[in-house]
Amino acid sequence: MGEPGVDAAAVRRALVGLGREPVGELTLHRVGLGQSNLTYRVTDERAGVWVLRRPPLGELLESAHDVLREARVLTALAGTGVPVPQVFGVLEPGAVGADAAPAFVMSWVDGTVVDRMSVARDLAAGDRRALALSLVRTLAEVHRVDLGATGLDGLATRRPYAPRQLRRWSAQWESSRTTALPEVDALTERLHAALPDEHETTLVHGDFHLRNVITSADRVVAVLDWELSTLGHPLADLGSLLAYWAEPGEQGLDDFLPSTLEGFPSRAEMVAEYAAASGRDVSDIGFWHALGLWKLAIIAQGVLRRATDDPRNRATEGTPTTEGIAAVVTRAMAVADELGTAPSTAGTSPARHRGIRT
Template identity: 35%
Template sequence: MIATAPAGLTERELLAVAAWMDGRGLGSAPLTEVRPLGGGTQNIMVSFRRGERRYVLRRGPRHLRPRSNDAILRETRVLAALTDTPVPHPRLISSCDDPSLLDGAVFYLMDPIEGFNPSLELPAPHAADPSLRRRMAFNIVDALATLGTVDHQAVGLTGFGKPEGFLERQVPRWLAELDSYRRFPGYGGPDIPRLDDVATWLEQRRPSRWQAGILHGDFHCANVMFDRSSTEIAAIVDWEMSTIGDPLLDLGWLLATWRLPQAPTIFGGAFMESAGLPSAAELSTRYAERSSRDIDALTWYIVLACFKLGIVLEGTHARAAAGQAPQRTGEELHAMTLRLFERATHLMDGEQ
């Protein structure tokens, strides 16, 4: 009998994974030490051992969204492309594009990441020393700048995204996404103050020049794992929203969520509330020192990040109204949507 947990995979699914691994030469022993991994609100991750090797399986949520499988498959492609780059990332082992094995979900296997997520825990040295946390923060920015130096065409990501018109598509694309949430029973539509004002401001002030590169798409401190014995980054995780676009949006995303008031675990938890962290301005300066990209329009990217991320989070609020996500999670993320739009309007008003 294979042990499992409600948040992970069923015994039948684990047996299907084992059979699939057999066909790929990934061991032949039973799956043992099976346990779900937390840290996110959407996708399912399960750790297990087979023989002498440990694996982590990642798949979409139990209630699959329309693009869940596409996102997982895109994630596997970008992880494969990053293999020989200096960008810290999870090491891909193999992927399965057959959705029949896990009740409609595709999945992939990766090596476990030996490190900690600062949004969930801080080891004793890091918790006790503000200077270590400050170096951690700067290392997050350094890793992001490193990602921005990768030539996406040279690593095989030509066609991975559509960089032409990327910035022009953002506002209408995400307004359409927000409107699509009306399909969820019980969701009465968005209640987001100054939504239209933010959309208009973004359209009127959109940068006219930018340089395409790999965009993580959900870059904040909870999606970075650190080495337990130092301040070095072990891996940037959760690449499901990655594409080829404007990497400055990742910087905007980091700053949009940086020290956001009453931020839940998904945006850094206690780490974001701890002493010693650099300010958003210091992080911006650090990025400028490590990158050749022009950050003169950085406020626009932060506002766009608040707008886009707020709409993404509102999707969980809508699904919760329909019983497809925990009600408490939906309420918490809706509150974060409101805080993100408050930050966006504060920045906008400062730019008038």
């Protein structure tokens, strides 16, 4: 039985059109736990291997799952300090399956994705720390990309990033919510009331965390999943990374909590390493951490909604639960409490808060 969303004969034609010339029959196998864009490992009968990316199945939210944007960014990053797979080509809509979805083909990168607790537990304690610090240094490389030299200076507007994120993800929340969670709306108000000043614009990955990179022992060898990439404030990426970086005793979206294992550094250590690697002032990281948690909860709600609407989008494990989403929102409220933010009220000016919660 074939994999949903792709047709082997169509994929063969697409590869030939890109000059790849597969030998014999193709085997397609969905890989990873990603529940946004779908990823397939494509192999032929003579050790040829490629990766195909396409959007999830069913009705999608506007502007979500943009594989063409992802392919554009990956192509632009070739030859920079950011390790990424090679893009072989973008395919016409409908080229790989029965629906009209676009897709692209890229190289297979050998390595390990730390996407299950069993994989994280197999890492030596020393390798855990080294890998985490490599993750942070790689993020600093993302934010060091020369936008003009790579042609990415027109990727998005340069207007302040936090208000853009609040508008976009508030709309996604309204489109994907499946249950009442008033804390999300309250947190949205608190974030609006605490917008920091923004003086810098860089490339932003948009969803940077351990499951979205390929590793080799104690280092990052490729950064994946660029569909949410844009131009914005670099601390937004660090805040998102901290949102995934649970510490002992904290609950996450699911049971994947590798950073709670011995050897992985604390959030404070991760922030310090980023500051050293980037030379950047990180005093506003508390706001971006809270925003990252808020955004994570909304992304997870979208994943849950797609898996509920069309079970073919569900990965083998790792689908968020309503309980996990509520736990993330609770953590975000605690970070906001630490910052001293309060819901905005009519007639008052938004406060500016600086601080860090680790």
